[in-house]
Amino acid sequence: MRELADGTTEIGVGLISVGWMGQLHSRAYANLKYAYPEIGIRPRLVRAADPAPERADEAVRVLGYERASADYRDVLDDPEVDVVSICAPNFLHAEIGIAAARAGKHFWIEKPVGRGEDETREVAEAAGAAGVVSSIGFNYRHAPAIEHLRELIAEGRLGRITNVRGRMFADYSADPNGALSWRFVRGLAGSGVLGDLMGHLVDLVQYTLGPIAEVTALTSTVYAERPELPMGTGTHFAVIENGVMKPVENEDYAAMLVRLSGEAVAAEAVGTLEASRVAVGPRASYGIEVYGTEGSAFWDFERMNELHLSGGRGAEHQGYARVMASPGMGDFARFQPGAGTSMGYDDLKVVEARKFLEAVVGRAAANSNIQDALSAAQVVSAAERSAALRDWQSSARVPGTTAAIRAPHADTL
Ligand SMILES: NC(=O)c1ccc[n+]([C@@H]2O[C@H](COP(=O)([O-])OP(=O)(O)OC[C@H]3O[C@@H](n4cnc5c(N)ncnc54)[C@H](O)[C@@H]3O)[C@@H](O)[C@H]2O)c1
Structure with missing residues (x-):
């Protein structure tokens, strides 16, 4: 991060994965200056990564990143990257979230953070230990x-x-x-x-x-x-x-x-x-x-x-x-x-980018954070455990009028 001559703070942005969400995060950073001209924060799109070559190309050609590569580690190793958007499929969230925290990069990560409560907790612990700011893609909050x-x-x-x-x-x-x-x-x-x-x-x-x-x-x-x-x-x-x-x-x-x-x-x-x-x-x-x-x-x-x-x-x-x-x-x-x-939907992500970057520069934190993701993951994982139990009470079958209801294709079965 560096202070520019006009007093704004330039923040170097890295993007990991250039799918639907990666493109949307990028547009949100780019649109920040239109929605919040006085914010005093200027995101600079530095480096993106995606193993699909056409997506890495697109990051530079269309989205405006200065450089792109296949390996997400290039983003985390880049000294000009201050914050990182993690928009990878879920199985990579824990690995990348932990690596981002250890690299000292604040991160905006898509939901669900990982494949369940355990992975979300690992990311939360890494973020806590590193003292980095986190934001979660819970965009419906901002409507x-x-x-x-x-x-x-x-x-x-x-x-x-x-x-x-x-x-x-x-x-x-x-x-x-x-x-x-x-x-x-x-x-x-x-x-x-x-x-x-x-x-x-x-x-x-x-x-x-x-x-x-x-x-x-x-x-x-x-x-x-x-x-x-x-x-x-x-x-x-x-x-x-x-x-x-x-x-x-x-x-x-x-x-x-x-x-x-x-x-x-x-x-x-x-x-x-x-x-x-x-x-x-x-x-x-x-x-x-x-x-x-x-x-x-x-x-x-x-x-909406x-x-x-x-x-x-x-x-x-x-x-x-x-x-x-x-x-x-x-x-x-x-x-x-x-x-x-x-x-529209994309505007919600601009609000999310604003809350994330304001938290990064130490202003009042209105962002969702990794503890919110952990809390949601705990509920979802509890639901999975409950569903697996199949603790049903059976109801008695009596020959009431409903017994006459037939499957629509019963004649052909
Ligand atoms: N907040 C929301 O409303 C919302 C909506 C859609 C998706 N999501 C979340 O965003 C995340 C991404 O979803 P999406 O719809 O953008 O997926 P997507 O399938 O459009 O894009 C995923 C991208 O990840 C890339 N990728 C695969 N392996 C990789 C690796 N090893 N390193 C880096 N990149 C890799 C793929 O090439 C692809 O470009 C998911 O966690 C999803 O749950 C959130």
């Missing part, structure tokens, strides 16, 4: 409507919170020929939709309501095989006809019952959280509904710039009001001048 909801809850405007429903329903693998990317291979990803999407939801719940104390869960895998996608090509949205089929090794769907703890919630506050990567209909329906003794609210990422708020008990007008994200909520005003003109 202005979510920041507003969090404030309403903290002010007690919904009363004591009694229960929460949340869902992360995506369709990125709804097609049976949806590609078997690294996300479906246990050794490369760890869990499936639990780590990929449920971790985001757990963080949203914990960010707005407080800690999840207990979990019980179930999981299911809808498609047992998918066509293979070589690492470093395509995206996990790809559909491959006539590909080489390989087994899916982790879950497509997960559901959890949770108990909450913390000051904002009632003693018996509970929740139901679901995640799917094979939903047909919802595209990226990531949302939470929060119920309290004085009111309720719901938000869905597909309509809206929050629905109920009237209070006995209010003159019953039902939900649609509240639009507007200047005054979170960082909305940095992107749009007035309500109704929407912020």
